[in-house]
Amino acid sequence: MTLETKKSVFVELGKFLSQFSENNSIKRPDILQNDLFFEDFIQLINLSQSHNGWYTPEQVCFSIQSWATALTEENLNQWLAAYDLENIQPKNIALILAGNIPLVGFHDFLSVLITGHNVMVKTSSNDQHLLPFLAKYIIAIAPELASKITFVEGKLENFDAVIATGSNNTARYFEYYFKEKPSIIRKSRNSVAVLNGKETKEQLVALGEDIFRYFGLGCRNVSKLFVPKGYSFDAFFEAIFEYQDVIHYEKYANNYDYNKAVFLMSNFKLLDNGFLTIKEDESHASPISSVFYEFYENIEDIQNRLQTEKEQIQCVVSAGLIDDSVDFGQTQNPKLWDYADNIDTISFLLTI
Structure with a gap:
């Protein structure tokens, strides 16, 4: 053939x-x-x-x-x-x-x-x-x-x-x-987004697609936000309100209730909009219905950190702040040549 x-x-x-x-x-x-x-x-x-x-x-x-x-x-x-x-x-x-x-x-x-x-x-x-x-x-x-x-x-x-x-x-x-x-x-692996506070509402709405598509179960779903020190999440929460219907799915709602309860019993400080909790945490892997965040002081530090931790990260989303990052809303639309874990599957298959 x-x-x-x-x-x-x-x-x-x-x-x-x-x-x-x-x-x-x-x-x-x-x-x-x-x-x-x-x-x-x-x-x-x-x-x-x-x-x-x-x-x-x-x-x-x-x-x-x-x-x-x-x-x-x-x-x-x-x-x-x-x-x-x-x-x-x-x-x-x-x-x-x-x-x-x-x-x-x-x-x-x-x-x-x-x-x-x-x-x-x-x-x-x-x-x-x-x-x-x-x-x-x-x-x-x-x-x-x-x-x-x-x-x-x-x-x-x-x-x-x-x-x-x-x-x-x-x-x-x-x-x-x-x-x-x-x-x-x-x-x-997990995916992260790097914000600088200048994102438009349209970009933040698109970021919601990166977070909520497939209920956040994929390695290309954004599970962690890097935001500048002093960042206000008001615009973020306003933009992602479009995805509020996710809470009507029983399996997602059960995860939301359970993970929120675990966080609260552990006395973690949370921000919550009724269908998503966000929590300050150094880990990239957040549970379903939650996104972690971390503050940064300069982009160069984040660029270096992401390079150091690249084995843990599938995609980086930003408005051009990070080299080779993915546009908002595009993590779940990879091209045929966008290989998982950056391992060229075709090259591997040609060397067997």
Whole structure:
């Protein structure tokens, strides 16, 4: 199967995904295999919250639309232009996926197949349905991919390399268990935002997207704010009021009540708006429904600190205050060439 053919398969998948939104999914006559898959995918989207309480139709559709936007011929060409993908000797690549946000392992799945390797997928118990469905769709378009894709329920065996994602604790297990194999082992990371007090309301509203999308469960969600000494949070709270409906989701509300109670019983000083608590804390990893903050005196100190702690950080958000930072509201819209943990997955797959 040529590289151009593989690209075309994923372009067709992108077109298929582009049909689905939370309130207005429209079946298009030009989409391949639509009669077989359109209605079933709508049903799966609607059932996703019963499989995982965090996977609301809104969040699942956001992920689907993000991938629809990414999977275009232009994006695939730009992403892959830097690599030599000819004459690849196919190997069996095991993927151990997380399940914190919908389709979180799709980029690894795509990377393995686009490089010509065979993929062996161990899904998370929290996300067992979406990726297998998309695999069935691309196999319907290109039946020759059937022999390249395996979903494994039991023990992983007969693989040549592994890409595994988990917590810091599970990463230690992965590192030991897979020490004899080429591997990418991803650990817990968090994202931070650096503010200077001059942000517009529109920028702060967009920052709310970085905080609340997927209920804050992703490594690309902002969980920590760096703010200048004396910073007033009034404008921040006013801007993020747009996201107040998040408290109506039971799982989020339960976390809000629990974490707020823990903070108060520990006599921590909190700022609270009824659906988000913010707490001064040096850690980057805040619990669900909470964001930590820390004061700074000059940007250079923060720039140096973030560089020192880069192994803990997935994204930095700012209005150009920090080198290579992400714009407000864009953390959950990575490009195909924005690799998790800044590890080039394609280069890894080409060296096995």
